[in-house]
Amino acid sequence: MPDVFELSLTVREDQIDALGHVGNLVYLQWAVDAAVAHSAAQGWDETAYFHLGAGFVVRSHQIEYLRPARLADAIVVRTWVATFRPASSLRRYKIVRRADGLLLAQAATDWAFVKLATLTPTRIPPEVRDAFVLVPDE
Numbered sequence: 188m189p190d191v192f193e194l195s196l197t198v199r200e201d202q203i204d205a206l207g208h209v210g211n212l213v214y215l216q217w218a219v220d221a222a223v224a225h226s227a228a229q230g231w232d233e234t235a236y237f238h239l240g241a242g243f244v245v246r247s248h249q250i251e252y253l254r255p256a257r258l259a260d261a262i263v264v265r266t267w268v269a270t271f272r273p274a275s276s277l278r279r280y281k282i283v284r285r286a287d288g289l290l291l292a293q294a295a296t297d298w299a300f301v302k303l304a305t306l307t308p309t310r311i312p313p314e315v316r317d318a319f320v321l322v323p324d325e
């Protein structure tokens with residue numbers, strides 16, 4: 188089970204904004220995509236959460252844009268779970284350019300764990316917690 192999950196991608200033309208670099212919302216989508224892929228890799232895909240009757244929803248995002256990504260750049264989105272609380276989890280991200288390892292953005296998402304039928308908070312069960320290795324802040 189990886190402590191830090193990596194999602195590799197390449198910047199597409201439809202992700203470039205009027206300023207000639209990747210648009211801000213694309214970085215956010217990359218973060219969510221990496222979180223979902225990490226969860227699925229740990230055995231918790233959409234179907235597993237559906238059968239459990241509970242899953243994660245975004246409570247808040249924080250992102251700091253440091254440098255632009257450009258068309259055809261190879262990108263790596265690194266993500267990990269930093270903390271678990273009874274009904275929520277903090278996940279962190281670093282988005283880097285593969286060619287030189289340059290940090291392009293860093294982000295965090297506070298994920299709430301909710302009952303799918305009511306969208307009300309519920310405790311994260313041990314089987315979900317145990318699927319992830321916590322990587323505490325440095």
